[in-house]
Amino acid sequence: MEHIVIIGNGISGITAARHIRKLSDKKITIISAESDYFFSRTALMYVYMGHMKFEHTQPYENWFWGKNRLNLVHGYVTKVDTANKKLLLKNSEEILYDKLIIATGSKSNKFGWPGQDLKGVQGLYSKQDLELLETNAPNKEVCNRAVIVGGGLIGIELAEMLRSRDIPVTFLVREKSFWNGVLPEGESQMINEHILEHHIELKLDTNLDKIIADKNGWAKAVVTDKGETIECTVVGLTAGVTPNIDFLKDSGLELGKGVKVNNFLETNVADVYAIGDCAEQQEAIGDRRPVEAVWYTGRMMGEVLAQTICGNRRIYKPGHWFNSAKFLDIEYQTYGWVFSEKAKKDHEHHFHWRHPKEKICVTIAFHKDTKLFLGINTFGIRMRHEILDRWLTEKRSMDYVMEYLKDANFDPEFYAQYEKAIVSQYNSQFGTGITPKKKSWKRIFSNV
Amino acid sequence: MQIIKKIGLFIFLIGLTIFTTLPFIGEFMVTPETLDKVIEEKGISSEIFIQGMKENVVGREFSGMLALSPQISQVLETANAQHRKGKEYKKVIYTGPHDMAAAIGKASGGGFIVENKVLMWFLTFGLGILGALLFIIPNIVLLGQKGIKNDGIYHENATNRGWIAWMVFVFLVSFYLVLYFRSEYAVNWTYLVDPISEFLSGNPAGHWFVYGFMYCTVMTVMAVRMYIKYRHNMYQIIRTTSVLFFQIVFAFLIPEIMVRLQMPYYDFKNAFPLDYDFFFQWNLKDLLNSGGIGLFILVWGIVLTLVIVPVMVYFFGKRWYCSWVCGCGGLAETLGDPYRQHSSKSLFSWKVERWLVHGVLVFAVGMTLMTLYSFFSESSTVLGLKTQSVQSAYSFLIGAFFAGVVGTGFYPIFGNRVWCRFGCPLAAYLGFVQRFKSRFRITTNGGQCISCGNCSTYCEQGIDVRAYAQKGENIIRSSCVGCGICSAVCPRGVLKLENGPLKGRINPTEILLGNDVDLMDLVNKK
Numbered sequence: 014m015e016h017i018v019i020i021g022n023g024i025s026g027i028t029a030a031r032h033i034r035k036l037s038d039k040k041i042t043i044i045s046a047e048s049d050y051f052f053s054r055t056a057l058m059y060v061y062m063g064h065m066k067f068e069h070t071q072p073y074e075n076w077f078w079g080k081n082r083l084n085l086v087h088g089y090v091t092k093v094d095t096a097n098k099k100l101l102l103k104n105s106e107e108i109l110y111d112k113l114i115i116a117t118g119s120k121s122n123k124f125g126w127p128g129q130d131l132k133g134v135q136g137l138y139s140k141q142d143l144e145l146l147e148t149n150a151p152n153k154e155v156c157n158r159a160v161i162v163g164g165g166l167i168g169i170e171l172a173e174m175l176r177s178r179d180i181p182v183t184f185l186v187r188e189k190s191f192w193n194g195v196l197p198e199g200e201s202q203m204i205n206e207h208i209l210e211h212h213i214e215l216k217l218d219t220n221l222d223k224i225i226a227d228k229n230g231w232a233k234a235v236v237t238d239k240g241e242t243i244e245c246t247v248v249g250l251t252a253g254v255t256p257n258i259d260f261l262k263d264s265g266l267e268l269g270k271g272v273k274v275n276n277f278l279e280t281n282v283a284d285v286y287a288i289g290d291c292a293e294q295q296e297a298i299g300d301r302r303p304v305e306a307v308w309y310t311g312r313m314m315g316e317v318l319a320q321t322i323c324g325n326r327r328i329y330k331p332g333h334w335f336n337s338a339k340f341l342d343i344e345y346q347t348y349g350w351v352f353s354e355k356a357k358k359d360h361e362h363h364f365h366w367r368h369p370k371e372k373i374c375v376t377i378a379f380h381k382d383t384k385l386f387l388g389i390n391t392f393g394i395r396m397r398h399e400i401l402d403r404w405l406t407e408k409r410s411m412d413y414v415m416e417y418l419k420d421a422n423f424d425p426e427f428y429a430q431y432e433k434a435i436v437s438q439y440n441s442q443f444g445t446g447i448t449p450k451k452k453s454w455k456r457i458f459s460n461v
Numbered sequence: 462m463q464i465i466k467k468i469g470l471f472i473f474l475i476g477l478t479i480f481t482t483l484p485f486i487g488e489f490m491v492t493p494e495t496l497d498k499v500i501e502e503k504g505i506s507s508e509i510f511i512q513g514m515k516e517n518v519v520g521r522e523f524s525g526m527l528a529l530s531p532q533i534s535q536v537l538e539t540a541n542a543q544h545r546k547g548k549e550y551k552k553v554i555y556t557g558p559h560d561m562a563a564a565i566g567k568a569s570g571g572g573f574i575v576e577n578k579v580l581m582w583f584l585t586f587g588l589g590i591l592g593a594l595l596f597i598i599p600n601i602v603l604l605g606q607k608g609i610k611n612d613g614i615y616h617e618n619a620t621n622r623g624w625i626a627w628m629v630f631v632f633l634v635s636f637y638l639v640l641y642f643r644s645e646y647a648v649n650w651t652y653l654v655d656p657i658s659e660f661l662s663g664n665p666a667g668h669w670f671v672y673g674f675m676y677c678t679v680m681t682v683m684a685v686r687m688y689i690k691y692r693h694n695m696y697q698i699i700r701t702t703s704v705l706f707f708q709i710v711f712a713f714l715i716p717e718i719m720v721r722l723q724m725p726y727y728d729f730k731n732a733f734p735l736d737y738d739f740f741f742q743w744n745l746k747d748l749l750n751s752g753g754i755g756l757f758i759l760v761w762g763i764v765l766t767l768v769i770v771p772v773m774v775y776f777f778g779k780r781w782y783c784s785w786v787c788g789c790g791g792l793a794e795t796l797g798d799p800y801r802q803h804s805s806k807s808l809f810s811w812k813v814e815r816w817l818v819h820g821v822l823v824f825a826v827g828m829t830l831m832t833l834y835s836f837f838s839e840s841s842t843v844l845g846l847k848t849q850s851v852q853s854a855y856s857f858l859i860g861a862f863f864a865g866v867v868g869t870g871f872y873p874i875f876g877n878r879v880w881c882r883f884g885c886p887l888a889a890y891l892g893f894v895q896r897f898k899s900r901f902r903i904t905t906n907g908g909q910c911i912s913c914g915n916c917s918t919y920c921e922q923g924i925d926v927r928a929y930a931q932k933g934e935n936i937i938r939s940s941c942v943g944c945g946i947c948s949a950v951c952p953r954g955v956l957k958l959e960n961g962p963l964k965g966r967i968n969p970t971e972i973l974l975g976n977d978v979d980l981m982d983l984v985n986k987k
Binding site: 398 | 606608613906907913914950952953
């Protein structure tokens with residue numbers, strides 16, 4: 014029986030394992046040093062905030078693995094010997110494989126800041142990071158201030174977490190406005206306001222210079238590039254993540270930022286594959302980045318690779334870009350590509366609508382000449398994935414999107430609807446006379 | 462703000478302490494007139510009972526029902542034992558000892574509590590309401606920006622099965638035990654609400670009136686909490702208002718007013734088989750003897766169960782009843798909201814749930830068939846089983862113990878829908894309709910789920926919502942009551958409760974939306 018070994022029990026590795034089991038009877042072993050069972054990394058913040066217990070982050074009950082003959086090994090792989098198809102574990106145990114899937118995810122970025130390895134300085138990625146945070150910042154008495162470095166999604170999550178325990182937070186953001194390398198200006202501005210509403214001290218256009226230690230080797234303050242010294246007991250380093258592949262250095266696998274893979278998620282060595290955060294596409298797919306540390310792409314790679322491994326060789330072809338996040342109380346969804354001012358191409362124009370009072374806004378990107386719909390960002394409004402995916406595939410025009418916008422709304426029942434206001438602003442801005450069509454179940458389910 | 466909260470908690474606890482002390486105190490003296498009245502009302506012909514009462518009870522002062530009740534029970538049981546021995550069955554008193562003690566006690570109370578009903582109402586209910594509101598209302602400020610605020614739920618003792626939760630558990634269980642099985646100890650409570658009861662129905666309050674009034678009060682206060690907590694969520698606000706309206710107007714006010722108008726006491730929204738004694742002989746006789754309104758109720762009750770309920774479930778799902786109208790649901794969604802996370806999501810619990818809830822449905826329907834057979838054939842047994850014994854067993858095991866003591870008492874430990882999930886026969890019936898023929902579903906939004914588990918954690922019905930959402934499947938489950946909290950707590954906008962066409966409602970998927978593999982066509986072909 015063919016032995017499939019998967020390093021990493023995150024979403025990509027586990028999805029691959031589940032689908033291989035669905036399709037075959039192969040022997041499957043999953044190795045992880047992080048946790049005994051698969052858990053949802055995205056939910057770690059809720060454990061600290063007291064919304065959930067750690068066990069709630071585990072999507073499958075503990076009996077699931079045995080029942081499906083998914084052999085779980087707790088261990089740390091130190092060496093991959095591709096010539097002999099052999100893995101060496103930290104405890105000197107050896108595991109032989111027929112096919113190897115590398116799904117080791119990411120680790121937090123550290124950019125060589127002085128003091129980055131002091132006690133009290135940490136990232137937020139793994140289960141161990143969560144446990145460390147619980148020790149470093151159990152309450153505002155032990156942690157009387159935290160400084161977070163890096164204005165991305167994990168940074169704002171960490172800020173929200175610490176604020177849930179009333180810990181004062183200073184948030185250093187390199188950019189002139191929060192996440193404006195990704196978000197268009199209006200949206201980024203709205204999030205800036207919202208961060209302040211949550212009593213988070215936001216320092217824009219500010220970099221970390223160094224972290225200062227006290228006599229016991231604990232962080233006691235940070236110094237910014239503006240020369241300001243901020244006293245604190247915890248420093249959160251959340252300046253992005255990078256593939257977790259150090260253990261592969263001498264394995265003969267071609268490495269870039271991550272493990273280089275082709276369209277089929279195959280590495281340069283036969284029978285070795287890489288999926289999820291740690292995989293780097295040799296050629297970027299569409300506008301996607303070669304390394305995508307996104308939950309659902311990990312899952313999709315797992316789905317596809319399982320087919321390939323079970324004799325149904327398939328190409329990895331993620332569809333239209335989409336994603337979502339939550340900034341404190343504001344939900345964010347995106348479908349298609351809406352680039353920031355910095356990143357967008359000349360032909361990309363934006364239509365932006367913001368609610369006069371609430372923290373709700375929409376940005377829609379379109380081609381300035383053809384009015385082709387390119388993508389949409391919504392804040393505080395939920396959208397129907399299926400509809401937007403269809404519009405992108407059908408290459409709909411901006412006017413069409415406006416006319417049928419109600420079909421795409423996914424907010425809970427009885428929520429205030431904003432299509433009228435959005436379309437009316439669009440009409441006055443572009444001199445159109447569009448009346449939004451009523452939501453139609455028939456259209457929504459026309460492709461089912 | 463924190464200080465106001467603490468003051469509120471303190472005031473609430475004072476009110477609660479006084480309320481809890483009441484069953485143990487008070488002055489009771491049974492006068493000869495009271496005894497005569499009871500003898501007349503209950504049609505008592507047992508001279509042993511009358512003699513015993515005169516010797517041991519009448520004219521003596523008792524301090525608290527704890528002193529009086531055992532005396533009455535003992536006299537009653539002694540009398541009944543002698544009559545049974547002498548085969549004088551006509552003289553046997555069929556009123557239970559606790560009901561007898563409650564009836565006599567109610568008419569015999571005196572002293573401070575009885576003379577100061579309004580003041581005592583304020584010191585119990587009044588302080589409770591005031592304190593609770595002072596505890597809840599500062600949350601408008603303390604919760605900060607509107608949005609989902611579940612911070613600290615698993616850190617707080619009260620909401621994480623700590624000692625406070627266990628105290629609440631003990632209190633609720635004891636309260637229900639008194640209510641169902643030792644109503645004589647509720648006599649002092651009835652005095653507090655006598656003025657309200659007399660205003661509504663013209664009669665002094667019984668212990669069920671206390672319960673009904675308290676139910677409405679608790680729901681109203683906890684609805685204020687819901688309004689504050691979910692002030693960003695229109696679905697929750699409207700739903701809470703609906704459930705509160707039906708409790709206060711339909712379950713509480715209308716039945717009391719009907720009594721005043723000499724009509725039968727009836728809750729128009731309480732559908733069989735939740736309303737399990739609707740077809741009991743005494744109820745049918747009562748309705749048939751009540752003229753036009755009785756007949757109307759009889760027809761309404763049948764149409765409600767057979768037509769209105771399933772048709773509404775077809776259009777809106779069972780949520781229209783379970784989380785918009787029902788009283789049990791109403792308490793669960795208000796008082797029970799802080800405990801919703803405790804429902805078990807394990808596969809094992811789901812198995813237990815299916816056996817239990819459908820078992821109760823079979824029990825309820827079987828019992829009703831027996832009842833109807835007995836009613837029309839005028840025989841007291843069916844296939845050798847005594848109809849009345851089956852009815853009593855159901856009333857005791859399901860009606861009182863499961864629905865009351867376990868159903869509500871276990872809130873702080875096993876979540877707020879223990880009864881609705883494991884026991885309610887109406888929920889089981891609606892569940893069939895919802896599962897097999899309904900436009901309702903919780904739609905999963907393509908591939909946006911990140912498996913975080915908020916939805917599953919906060920599902921009061923113990924549905925592992927995430928198991929469906931992370932596969933891109935809609936959630937179609939018979940037990941879903943459509944409370945809408947999974948959708949509310951989802952950080953990624955994945956879930957939406959909606960009614961739509963039947964086609965495509967159940968959508969098992971192999972590959973989620975967004976993965977443009979050719980095999981999508983391959984594997985999704987059903």
